[in-house]
Structure formats: C-alpha cells, structure tokens
Amino acid sequence: MEVRGVRHAYGRREVLRGLDLDLRPGMLAGIVGENGAGKSTLLKILSGELRPLGGTVRHEGRFGYCPQDVVVNEALTVRQHLEFFRVARGLSDLRHAGQVMEVLRLSEYVDERAGLLSGGTRQKLNLTLALMHDPQVLLLDEPYQGFDWETYQRFWDLAARLRDTGRSVLVVSHLAYDAERLDELWRLQGGVLRPAEGAPA
Ligand SMILES: Nc1ncnc2c1ncn2[C@@H]1O[C@H](COP(=O)(O)OP(=O)(O)OP(=O)(O)O)[C@@H](O)[C@H]1O
Structure with a gap:
C-alpha cells in the first residue's frame, strides 16, 4: 500500500x-x-x-478493515453473522474464520446471540468478521x-x-x-x- x-x-x-x-x-x-x-x-x-x-x-x-465501532446485529447469533458475511463475501467455507475464532477463543460462543455477548467477546466477533476472507x-x-x-x-x-x-x-x-x-x-x-x-x- x-x-x-x-x-x-x-x-x-x-x-x-x-x-x-x-x-x-x-x-x-x-x-x-x-x-x-x-x-x-x-x-x-x-x-x-x-x-x-x-x-x-x-x-x-484484498482488504480487511476492522472499524472501531463494533458492526454486529444484536439479534443474530455468532454463527448467523459468519454465514451472512460468508455469503456477502462469496466465500465457499468458513475455514479461515474458524482459525481466527480458535485463536481468540470465540468458538464456544458460536450459538450465542450477539446482544448477549460481553463487550470484549463482541470485539472478537468484530475482528473475526474483518479477517475471515484472509485479507x-x-x-x-x-x-x-x-x-x-x-x-x-x-x-x-x-x-x-x-x-x-x-x-x-x-x-x-x-x-x-x-x-x-x-x-x-x-x-x-x-x-x-x-x-x-x-x-x-
Ligand atoms: N464526520 C465528522 N464530522 C466532523 N468532524 C469529524 C468527523 N469525524 C471526525 N471528526 C473530527 O476530526 C478529528 C479527528 O477525528 P478521528 O475520529 O479521526 O480521530 P481519532 O484519532 O480516531 O480519535 P479517537 O482516538 O478519539 O478515536 C476530531 O477532531 C473529530 O472531532
């Protein structure tokens, strides 16, 4: 750049x-x-x-941009966020997202609604969404x-x-x-x- x-x-x-x-x-x-x-x-x-x-x-x-404001929808689960962004980015799988989630210890929250996550855990999701297409x-x-x-x-x-x-x-x-x-x-x-x-x- x-x-x-x-x-x-x-x-x-x-x-x-x-x-x-x-x-x-x-x-x-x-x-x-x-x-x-x-x-x-x-x-x-x-x-x-x-x-x-x-x-x-x-x-x-490819770019990955993780904005300061967390861009999650409170009503959707972590899994639903991943699926939404997978389709939006045209990815065939969630392999890379899975690796990031493992490192950040987010995997255990995959069926939790974003609105119920702690601030730090939401930020893990925010970061995962920015990195999941391997920019x-x-x-x-x-x-x-x-x-x-x-x-x-x-x-x-x-x-x-x-x-x-x-x-x-x-x-x-x-x-x-x-x-x-x-x-x-x-x-x-x-x-x-x-x-x-x-x-x-
Ligand atoms: N949309 C906007 N309209 C008018 N002024 C703005 C706008 N966005 C930012 N500013 C102003 O521009 C300056 C820089 O803001 P910016 O958010 O880029 O700083 P920052 O370094 O990211 O700050 P912080 O560490 O507080 O997040 C600030 O004075 C801010 O008030």
Whole structure:
C-alpha cells in the first residue's frame, strides 16, 4: 500500500495534512495518536470508506478493515453473522474464520446471540468478521479494545503470524504499545506521520 500526500478536513478543521505511508507485504506496523488526532479518519480513507480531499492511496489485494465501532446485529447469533458475511463475501467455507475464532477463543460462543455477548467477546466477533476472507492488507482500528490480557497476547500472536505469512498489518491505537512487537511504529500528530519514540530502527 502506498499513500501519498493525503489531506482531509471536516469543514475548516484540517485533520490530515499531506500524509505519506508505505505498507509492505510481511510488515506489522502501528500508528499511535491522541484522541482526535485523525486515526479513524485515516483508516476510513485507506479502506475506501471516505474519499480524501487530496492525495492518493494505491494498493493491491484484498482488504480487511476492522472499524472501531463494533458492526454486529444484536439479534443474530455468532454463527448467523459468519454465514451472512460468508455469503456477502462469496466465500465457499468458513475455514479461515474458524482459525481466527480458535485463536481468540470465540468458538464456544458460536450459538450465542450477539446482544448477549460481553463487550470484549463482541470485539472478537468484530475482528473475526474483518479477517475471515484472509485479507492481504489488514487495517485494524483499536482492535483489542475490551480484551483481557490473555486475549490481548493472543491477538498479537495472530497479528505476528499473519505478518509472517506475508500480510500487511496496520494496527491503530491511542495507547502506546510495546514497540518491539512491531516492524514500524509511527505517531500521527499535526496531520502527518512521524517515527514514534521507541520505534525499532
Ligand atoms: N464526520 C465528522 N464530522 C466532523 N468532524 C469529524 C468527523 N469525524 C471526525 N471528526 C473530527 O476530526 C478529528 C479527528 O477525528 P478521528 O475520529 O479521526 O480521530 P481519532 O484519532 O480516531 O480519535 P479517537 O482516538 O478519539 O478515536 C476530531 O477532531 C473529530 O472531532
């Protein structure tokens, strides 16, 4: 993925001011930034949900976008969500979804209605729906919100495994996290990306 000179504003509020970003295959990268820095705006632009006022986003391959807001229907079970998204994405099976669910320990909730799931368990479903078509580029907005410590560790193991099989993984958070887990860590500040302190060389 190659991003050049991306600009965006809401009315007179400039949020992104000529932002560049390169995401290579087999790269696990992080972006940190304070609340309101423009992280979600950037991910919406990268995923194609929002059209920037300027600049270009070039990419190849399938996308997986895990938005910050959980996109589940409370009345449907986990299994019904999987089936709905399987058909919508034209997948022949749920093999990959099953693997993600095993790692995140979601499988045991497969017949539970989403409305009855805890916040962290809903987020596991949100993440599974974003990854179930085995995307080449993963854009994850606060993907571990609500996760307990063990699930948080499992999430990073999964992210590293996806990186090791050639996927590009971009994780966005307002929390600074362990830089050693990442190949690159940037800070979104003043509408551009800069290497974050503590980032690997
Ligand atoms: N649809 C919108 N209309 C107007 N202003 C918006 C809109 N979406 C975001 N903003 C503003 O743009 C700025 C960046 O918002 P954004 O949600 O991208 O930040 P963020 O870094 O993801 O924040 P957080 O960590 O709180 O999720 C904020 O000042 C926000 O109020």
